[in-house]
Amino acid sequence: MATGLNAPRGVVYDQRRNRVLVAEAGVLAGDTGPCGFAERGLPFCLGLTGSVFEYSERSAQGRRIVTGLPSAGIQNGLSVVIGLHDLAITGDKLTAVFGLLGTKAYRDSLGPDAATMGQVVTINHAGKVVPRGDVTAFEDQYFPGHIESDPYGIQTGPYGTVVANAGGPDSRGNDLLLVRPNGAISELAQFPARQPAADPTDTIESVPTTVMQGPDGAFYVGELTGAPWYTGEARVYRVVPGQPATIYAQGFTNIIDLTFDPQGRLVVLQTSTNNPFDVTRDGALVRVERDGSHTTLASAGLRNPGGVAVAGPSSFYVTLGTATSGGTGELALVQLTS
Numbered sequence: 001m002a003t004g005l006n007a008p009r010g011v012v013y014d015q016r017r018n019r020v021l022v023a024e025a026g027v028l029a030g031d032t033g034p035c036g037f038a039e040r041g042l043p044f045c046l047g048l049t050g051s052v053f054e055y056s057e058r059s060a061q062g063r064r065i066v067t068g069l070p071s072a073g074i075q076n077g078l079s080v081v082i083g084l085h086d087l088a089i090t091g092d093k094l095t096a097v098f099g100l101l102g103t104k105a106y107r108d109s110l111g112p113d114a115a116t117m118g119q120v121v122t123i124n125h126a127g128k129v130v131p132r133g134d135v136t137a138f139e140d141q142y143f144p145g146h147i148e149s150d151p152y153g154i155q156t157g158p159y160g161t162v163v164a165n166a167g168g169p170d171s172r173g174n175d176l177l178l179v180r181p182n183g184a185i186s187e188l189a190q191f192p193a194r195q196p197a198a199d200p201t202d203t204i205e206s207v208p209t210t211v212m213q214g215p216d217g218a219f220y221v222g223e224l225t226g227a228p229w230y231t232g233e234a235r236v237y238r239v240v241p242g243q244p245a246t247i248y249a250q251g252f253t254n255i256i257d258l259t260f261d262p263q264g265r266l267v268v269l270q271t272s273t274n275n276p277f278d279v280t281r282d283g284a285l286v287r288v289e290r291d292g293s294h295t296t297l298a299s300a301g302l303r304n305p306g307g308v309a310v311a312g313p314s315s316f317y318v319t320l321g322t323a324t325s326g327g328t329g330e331l332a333l334v335q336l337t338s
Contacts, residue, residue, distance in 0.1 A: 005329030008319035010086030011307040022053040025083035026071030027326025036109030038102035044072040050083040079325040088156040133179030153210035164208040222255035
């Protein structure tokens, strides 16, 4: 449906206006802008290349409706761009979240143009970005200067914005946060590190990347897991505020997004079957049946997908090329035949 996208991530279907909105993280910036050291000392430099892309179903045309958003690109040869990660629409309101992959001190080193990174924001029709909740500052309070954050997926509602934070305090695990309408932030759930079944001597992080509210009102959280991304180790958790998280579905690899189909069945998007940064591999769109079994809805051609949104009873919009360096991403329409 669209090509030439810049590291596309989350996607939202606006049925009322017959359009699709895509969060574009941006392109790899050069080393001329402010630079700093993110997670594990990785060098990133700031570039104002993030955007919101709109695809119109009526005209079958696409355009960028917001540009110049902050993003940071790695400088060691890998195709990693951190920037606008997810979007949500509530009425006429567009809520978004920027990733960071680092600490508050790292964000400060990128200068004032990076101030909204690691935050939940709203974006108005003129493209003005207004901060609504600083996830990075919230996490930093636990161990100032040493706690990274990387808010990735969001879900909005009258309660505010729920955030799947792919970073967080090592002592508590990656977490699920609630940003209330007044900007106050609280923790809904923790996802501690664990030993994978394939190697009980190893330890992997959870790395939650996506959250979706289910038909039952609970929040469902999908995880990427940390390196080395063991096959079949990723899980989907069910979170009821005030209660411990429980495992809802498992046996996945590199979950990048979730949704529910019109029948209320969970649909899981895996970005890759081995390495989330392998942009040559196909991912998979998988439905979780009522009995817990998995049905693969699509795989071939889903090159390194980054986001999914339901478009109809048997249709899904999916972004492709999420881990690319910009310019080669795509928006695709998956239509099921049965």
